[in-house]
Amino acid sequence: MIDEKCRNCANYSPHIHFPQVGRCLVFDTGVSESDSCSKFRRISIDDLLSTLGREGSVYCATCGTSLISEEDLKTHSRSHCLTTRVVIDEAIAEESKAAD
Amino acid sequence: MESKGVSYKSSVWVDWCPGCGNFGILTAVLKAFAELKLDPSETVIVSGIGCSGKLPHFVNVNGVHTLHGRAIPFAMGIKLANPELTVVVHGGDGDLLGIGAGHFVALGRRNLDIVVALHNNGVYGLTKGQASPTLPLDTKTKALPKPNIQQAINPIALAIASGYTFVARGYAFEGEHLKNIIIEAIKHKGAAFIDILQPCVTFNDIFTSEYYGKRVYRLEKDQSWDPVVRDPGERVPKMLKAIERSMEWSERIPIGVFYVDNTISTFEERLSSRLKVYPEINPANSSIMTEESKSVIDNAKFKKIFGDLIVSVSKRTQGRSPQ
Amino acid sequence: MGFSELSIILGGPQGSGLETSMLALSRALAYRGYGILADREYYSNIVGRHSYIHMSVSSKRIPRSLTYPVKLLISMDAETVFTHFRDVEDGGILVYDKDTRIKKIAEIPSMEDSLKSRLIRDLKTLGIGEDLESITEMLRSRGIVTIGTSFQVILKDLMKIYGIDPRSLSRYVSGIVTSSASLLLGLDREALRYGFESVFSGRPKLVEQNMFIADVVWRELRSYEGLLKLEDSEIDFDELLVATGNDVVAIAKIVSGLRYQSYYPITPAADESFFLEKYEVSELDGSVIGPVVVVQTEDEIAAINSAIGAALAGARSATATSGPGFDLMVEGLSWAGMNEVPVVITYYQRGGPSTGLPTRGSQSDLLSSVFAAHGEFAKVVISSGDHLDAFYDTILAFNIAEKYQLPVIHLLDKFLANSTSTIPLPDLDNVKIERGLKPVPPGEYKRFNLETLVSPRAPLGTPGIIMWYTGDEHDEHGHISEDPDSRVRMYSKRIEKLKLVDEEIPGDLKLRVHGDGGGDFCLIGWGSVKGAALDALGEIVRRSNLRGVYIDVKMLWPFPRRELAEVIRRSGFEKIIAVEHSYGVNIADLAAMAAGIRIGKRIAKFTGRPITLGELTQALEKVLTSDIEYVVISYGE
Ligand SMILES: Cc1ncc(C[n+]2csc(CCOP(=O)(O)OP(=O)(O)O)c2C)c(N)n1
Ligand code: SF4
Ligand SMILES: [Mg+2]
């Protein structure tokens, strides 16, 4: 209930492929989802809704997909780890193959 | 199609990189369509090839995902054949301003009533981050082995010079503002262009959301900014002002409406002055055959229509006189 | 007694009124019931270079081929005489401007050096001088009547009387040509007036002035009147359409219900779009026919892709082009195949590669059009042998495109495009419009429904339904799918539609056998070689008693392999010969590939000039009576 771990923090940005680790937007360091610190701020539905409204999507680290509607946001938020930012690995730019 | 309560979002999984500016554009489109209550069966999104080109598959209106650079010609054919349709083009910067630049310019000359939305991410997303025509000289984004040796096009200035009569810029992560611009562009009669600043999280590490977040400001915040040409006499000064503003690209980057000209005829109007019956009778709704599967032109009509090319033979020997 | 058939050349510098002469003369001849076929030869140039009209006139039938030598050569300038004097038959007539008689070949700047040196060499061996006067003298010695008239004197009078602006002199030079041709052919002045009236319709002054010229010509050349008098026409038509191939295709497009045509200007296709624009909408007895929206696009890429867009919105839609433009359209063609779009490309071939011979004809793009575009998909390629065929084939092209939902290439050429013919009026009672529109089944609409090879097609904008299209491989809805199972089904569907075309199109529309079905040899060709081929068969029978048939391959893809094999098996021809305006005579390779038929002999012409009767007959004789397998013909300047 009072899980003040990074995974529930508004400043946590999970890695796209390994969401258990990620980046802390406050300290700009690598953290794990089970870390915690004094700057913890629980991510709220309002945080997510405001990002959704402004940027058009939020990220569900549990499902590994972007959500673009309020309904989806609310459904996933009940039990999934939602974030406003995601860490895009440097390797993607190098390793992915071109398309179309 | 009943537009009340329709969901404009299709069930196709959106496979853009998480955090991509395209999400902001897609959401703004969905909201704009909903707000305008567009009939999905009378709305067509036409796209080119690129990450941006996939957009129509995510929207529950007619979608035509075309060739690299060619969305505008496809859209033109669709719109001219059925002028009742609302036609919106989505394309990348490589698509619309590189391989398809000729079509982009030509649409301005025609002032055909369609909307062109440019997904301006500075790179060729889907082919892995090569420099696009909007990437400034000497810039080295992540995937480029060496800095860019070509200069950037200014899309706003190009659109104005080409003759677009609605020219605006939005930012993918200013959803509400972008949605309103899309609505205005759709409502505008004539060729409308929206330059949408679109962070590419994977390949463009220069023009990021942090970069834009600090710089973009809204033109309309300036009380004296009036981009609308209401009288042909205002055209040149307003054009020049808009182009001048479009050069601003360093500490501050303007978004909003740059230029609107309501004094220029649309292509549909020009056609209608020539064809008279157009757009009421148009290629999509005019009849071409009878119930017996004959052409609407029968032998008698044929002679009337093409009489200029028909010679009535008048042979001397038979003593016939010319008819 | 007079002539029942003869050939004429009218020549002069490009832009000097030749076109007008040809139109007026054709109309005047048609008015008196004669059949004509007139080829227009010209350089890629706006003004100054030599151009000419090569015309066959007949009182017995509508001519099908062009022939040399000609009975009459009318020249507006010395270059025309130099270029064509060898084409004049003994006993024929030359009309020329006597003010140019001292001109020498070397003094003609517009003439190409290679022609000059060929001529000078030939004249030298004959011991004839290089000036016009020496040439006319030589012609007279061959029994050719040379009529020198002073264009200058006629025009001077005209300028004095009517105060004509010298800038519009060409309008009158053409009058001299038309009038002298009429006088020699024994056409009366009423017919001539008719010719002028139809060309200068709405400009009565020009008609009067040209009739004034006719009076002068009649006075000056009185003694030659009727020297080439045509027999009264036996052709039994009350009405004749006088039109070029471009015109005929445009007319047929309008009849077939074309509603969108895009084009980027290119010779020899652009005139078709001009014509369409002129007739874009007609209001008759309160009903509207049309409109055809004709758009000059920024390039051929936009032309094909906007035509595809219009087709998606439900319009019968087409574009017209030539080789360079078609090359640019190919990616769009592939998209149309992928998305099963009914669109028609009217393809007028000209001489390639590259800009090649931009104003000359060819059939060298057969393989390029049959095999154009990446990936495998159904497309249909059809061709037309003459003006009337082109009319019906244009309608067929749209019917096939819509019924089977695929792109159709209608492969024509510059010869047909630019030649004028007298054509019997088509009978529209026998023309069917087939759109292949089946009712859309209730429930969720799937544009690429796999239940049938041809899925129910609904245009964009159909109330209550939406659809997607994509050039990527897709599922039944038109959404991107790379699933191998779905890929196999979709990919096969698009290709296998071609089997339907192959099975359902009547054999007569795919291939036509001309002749009595049997014989010693079989000549195979397609498109505009038809007329010369048919007439050459007649000549061969007359001269050698060998009998043969001509097989006109109308549908080039899917290739009518069963039908062709059947004809050949049935008749057991000893010799099969292919003829084509190309180097490779590529129809032979296509037949080998698609039907396993070996065609042993080939007759080729690739000068850009049309195959004429005499040279084809000779070439046929050569391959029929020897082991020679490949003959190149090249007559005509
Ligand atoms: C004729 C052609 N050339 C090249 C390609 C390969 N290609 C696919 S997407 C693309 C560039 C996409 O960049 P952009 O238009 O900026 O779209 P983005 O992916 O950035 O949205 C290219 C070159 C193609 N599909 N077609
Ligand atoms: S590559 Fe760039 S533009 Fe394409 S989806 Fe990813 S972030 Fe978006
Ligand atoms: Mg891009």
Ligand SMILES: [Zn+2]
């Ligand atoms: Zn989830």
